[in-house]
Amino acid sequence: MVLFPVLLNKRPILFTGFVACLVGVLTACANSPTGQSLERSLAVDPKLEDNASILGSQTNEQISSAQLPEDFPTVIPRYPDAQLQNVEPLTGSDAQGQRTIWSSTDPSNDIQAFYRRAFESGSWQVISAPNQDGMNSFIVRRNDLKVRVSIPTDTTLNDAEETPTETETNPNSTTFEIQYIRSNTETAAAPSDALESSETATENTESVDSASGKDQNFTDFDNVPPGLRQYVEDLAALGVLTPDSSSANNKSEDSGTQFTANKIITRRQYARWLIETNNRIYENSPGKQIRLASETTQPAFQDVPASDPDFGAIQGLAEAGLIPSPLSGNSTEVLFRPDAPLTRENLVLWKVPLDIRQGLPQASLDAVQQTWGFQDAGKIDPKALRAVLADFQNGEQSIIRRVFGYTTLFQPQKPVTQAEAAAALWYFGSQGEGISASEVLQQSN
Incomplete structure (x- = not known):
């Protein structure tokens, strides 16, 4: 009955001695077959290194390195907590704008509601907006600035416009894009392919931009x-x-x-x-x-x-x-x-x-x-x-x-x-x- 309390009081000493012995054995066997086998058994599973998401963290490849363009207009509303995934220039010889890809964990209808409120309550002219006929983009203008916000309802971009983003590794996120362009004197009537609207009702309004004073x-x-x-x-x-x-x-x-x-x-x-x-x-x-x-x-x-x-x-x-x-x-x-x-x-x-x-x-x-x-x-x-x-x-x-x-x-x-x-x-x-x-x-x- 007296021996058990004594052993409890000496447990730190015994543990320290055990660690010291183990270090000694590893040091002595470092270059031996037995030591190498023991080292391999204690190493981290390489599969865990290749799939850091299992551990609840992201690898460097999963973290977006895209930088917001310096000319990104501050008047364009930015959805809270949306992460910038990719930036690329708009096509067209006279385009002066960018196409930015964003990702959010929120559903597309929340993002669409945010931009509807932002564009309808600010000093924007709404040329077109998402509707039940399948239109999923806002096209708005403000002075010489034209903006298109595309929010696909299926959380992916059109096949013709799809760009590899975080969505590929996170299927629960919503990917949307913001395109913007500042109209030139001679080219605003036909700006970039990315900002052209397919609806006939907006063609006349698009041509109005060609005369921006x-x-x-x-x-x-x-x-x-x-x-x-x-x-x-x-x-x-x-x-x-x-x-x-x-x-x-x-x-x-x-x-x-x-x-x-x-x-x-x-x-x-x-x-x-x-x-x-x-x-x-x-x-x-x-x-x-x-x-x-x-x-x-x-x-x-x-x-x-x-x-x-x-x-x-x-x-x-x-x-x-x-x-x-x-x-x-x-x-x-x-x-x-x-x-x-x-x-x-x-x-x-x-x-x-x-x-x-x-x-x-x-x-x-x-x-x-x-x-x-x-x-x-x-x-x-x-x-x-x-x-x-x-x-x-x-x-x-x-x-x-x-x-x-x-x-x-x-x-x-x-x-x-x-x-x-x-x-x-x-x-x-x-x-x-x-x-x-x-x-x-x-x-x-």
Whole structure:
């Protein structure tokens, strides 16, 4: 009974002695057949070395070494916890972008929902989005940047585009890709094969990018009225003077890109300029941006279906209450007439709310006559009277003063030229609290 406690107390000593003896034996037999056999029996199983995932770790080959391109636009939303797997340049001689492959353990529908929210809530124009017809890509644009996010529902890329990634060793991950390209002056209508959309409804919108003002040097600025030239040049530098998508062709191979300052602007074109300029000027102020409508939204106007290339802009203005529509209680405004000329009173009516950022004041015919002194005030639509009066209160930053100069005739139904529309959009805000396109350009430099 006394011997057992004694042995327990001496266990560390016995273990130390055993280890010492074992080391001695191995040292003595290091070069002997017996020692080599013993060494092999104690070595790590080489199969475990070749399959590190069995041990719950990754080998160096399994860890992606892809680096995010230096020119990857920060405005492109990145899915949380997604791992970059591969980067390769886009095909096409004039492409200036990259194709990036990403992998995530989340299901594809979660990733798709993330990008749908991101693109529909930001200052992006959604050209196309995944739908029940098999389309699994978002194609969006923002100024001169075009992005395509492809999220295959079967967690693999198309056979023609498949690139070896981590998915091969991790079948439970979702692989998706983000392609981006900055449009060139001459090639934006047919950018890279990777960004071409197969849907006919988007072809006209794709061609609109060829006239991005930021990428073009208009060859006919001499035709712009001198009093409006600086406004047009600043708006062109912002990249928001896209042409009318319903027009035939505003560019010839010999003459270059034409702005056609004295051409009448259509309602659809002004709607697009209005949103693009507002969102460009307030790029860092999400609360002041206008959201583009999704193609799944119920159209507010009978003549502007979701397939219309300018649906996102026109519907977005209607949903924001910036243009009269059934959504704002104007039950008779069921047609937008997108290809009709923009009139002076609509130029002011759509823009003034974005200057004052509050409800339009009550106005009467007498009030407009006493302030502006317009001889034809009686011809102004009652809906536009309030905007005309509010514009007067904006002093030197008034749209009417900036665009039309001094006048005692408003001519509310007179069509507006492209140069006049650009001048109206050059400044957003009230006196002392607004910002001009010129100031935005200075900040970006």
